[in-house]
Amino acid sequence: MPVESDAELREILGMTRVAVVGCSSTPGKDAHEIPKYLLDNGYEVIPVNPTADEIFGRTAYDSLAAVEAEIDVVNVFRPSDEVEGIVDDALARDDVAVVWTQLNIADDEAAARAEDAGLRVVQDKCIKVEHQRLVS
Structure with a gap:
C-alpha cells in the first residue's frame, strides 16, 4: 500500500539524497523547477537524465545504475x-529506501513489487507540495 500518512511522508521528506529520474535542464518545466526547489531546501539532488551532461552544476547520470553516490529516494x-523499469533499476541497488512518483504518475504493479522488496512507495504526489505542506 503506497504511503499516505503525513507522519510517514514527513519521515521520507527527512531523507536528503534524492535521485531525480527525468530531471530536466529546461527552466520552467516541473522536472527542473521541483528538483531546484529541493536543492534550494537542503536536499542533495542527483540528476538522472541520459540527454544531459550537467544540471544545476551537478553531473547528470544516464541511469540509476551509473550513480555512484548513495541514494535515499x-x-x-x-x-x-x-515506472516499472525505474523500479527495477531501484531494486538493483541496495541503498534506495523510497520510490516517489510525481503527480499523475503511477504503476500499481511496480509499486507492489517495490513494496514486496522492502521499499516504501509514494505515488501520484508532488514532493514539493508535500514538503511545503509538511516541512516548510
Missing part, C-alpha cells in the same frame, strides 16, 4: 509506463 518524472 528515487523521485520519478517519467511517464507511468516507464
